[in-house]
Amino acid sequence: MEISKDHPRYRSLVTRERMSELVGKGVVASTGLIAHGRGEAFDYLLGERTVPAADEAARAAAAHLLEARHPVITVNGNAAGLCADGLIALAREVPARLEVNLFHRTPERIERVCRYLEEAGATDLLGREQDAWLEGIASDRARCSAEGIGRADVVLIPLEDGDRAAALAAAGKTVLAIDINPLSRTAIAAKVAVVDELTRAVPNIERHVRELRDRPDERRRLIEEFSNERNLERMRGAMCETLHQKG
Ligand code: PTJ
Numbered sequence: 001m002e003i004s005k006d007h008p009r010y011r012s013l014v015t016r017e018r019m020s021e022l023v024g025k026g027v028v029a030s031t032g033l034i035a036h037g038r039g040e041a042f043d044y045l046l047g048e049r050t051v052p053a054a055d056e057a058a059r060a061a062a063a064h065l066l067e068a069r070h071p072v073i074t075v076n077g078n079a080a081g082l083c084a085d086g087l088i089a090l091a092r093e094v095p096a097r098l099e100v101n102l103f104h105r106t107p108e109r110i111e112r113v114c115r116y117l118e119e120a121g122a123t124d125l126l127g128r129e130q131d132a133w134l135e136g137i138a139s140d141r142a143r144c145s146a147e148g149i150g151r152a153d154v155v156l157i158p159l160e161d162g163d164r165a166a167a168l169a170a171a172g173k174t175v176l177a178i179d180i181n182p183l184s185r186t187a188i189a190a191k192v193a194v195v196d197e198l199t200r201a202v203p204n205i206e207r208h209v210r211e212l213r214d215r216p217d218e219r220r221r222l223i224e225e226f227s228n229e230r231n232l233e234r235m236r237g238a239m240c241e242t243l244h245q246k247g
Pocket of ligand 1: 027161
């Protein structure tokens with residue numbers, strides 16, 4: 001479909017088209033479009049911008065990534081479709097391993113998402129071999145890579161489902177989430193939830209990683225002082241404010 005650059009929602013329309021094409025290619029799950037629509041709706045409530053509390057969460061997440069011994073960034077179909085380049089750049093900057101880990105899991109889709117990321121420049125990807133299990137999940141979704149999520153101490157999970165976020169936390173991992181829904185079980189289960197749109201949050205975290213690389217004292221202070229509960233409350237407040245302003 002031809003989309004005019006003058007359209008006020010040009011970026012959103014182009015993204016929708018791309019996500020829809022990626023459903024056709026088996027990268028994005030068909031229900032991924034529903035998840036994307038929900039994400040767009042929450043982004044309206046943020047005024048489609050990064051608010052200060054979200055930026056503070058992004059900085060705390062960056063501090064955790066730099067302090068980690070084995071940091072892993074998980075990638076699903078939506079995250080790959082929306083932000084492959086950004087996630088690859090962030091993984092290089094930390095450095096962290098990238099692991100493809102899907103909700104709607106089939107060997108074909110795992111391969112397609114892996115290939116999509118490799119075409120975007122990812123190397124050393126994990127996820128094709130899923131030789132470990134997360135406790136507390138009864139389905140196939142418990143599977144993960146022993147070398148990746150299995151041994152990770154810190155896991156960044158963009159757009160994850162609540163059960164797996166809770167299982168990762170129960171396994172003793174520090175869970176950093178990117179989820180624009182501050183009410184989601186994932187955001188609540190996380191140690192740090194960055195309540196922001198994925199394509200803004202990822203480069204933002206990368207910038208904080210660069211800034212904090214040589215500041216270990218500041219990193220530890222950020223980690224100590226961050227309260228996910230308080231930050232989520234501020235994020236809900238920011239959304240309410242937008243609703244009042246527009247009302
Ligand atoms: O590729 P798969 O098979 O692993 O499936 C991926 C999806 C996203 C379909 C799957 O993990 C899923 O169903 O997720 P949920 O439970 O719908 O959760 C996705 C969360 O991400 C929701 O809370 C959305 O509000 C949020 N979200 C959606 N789009 C964005 C977002 N958060 C930040 N940025 C977005 N662009």
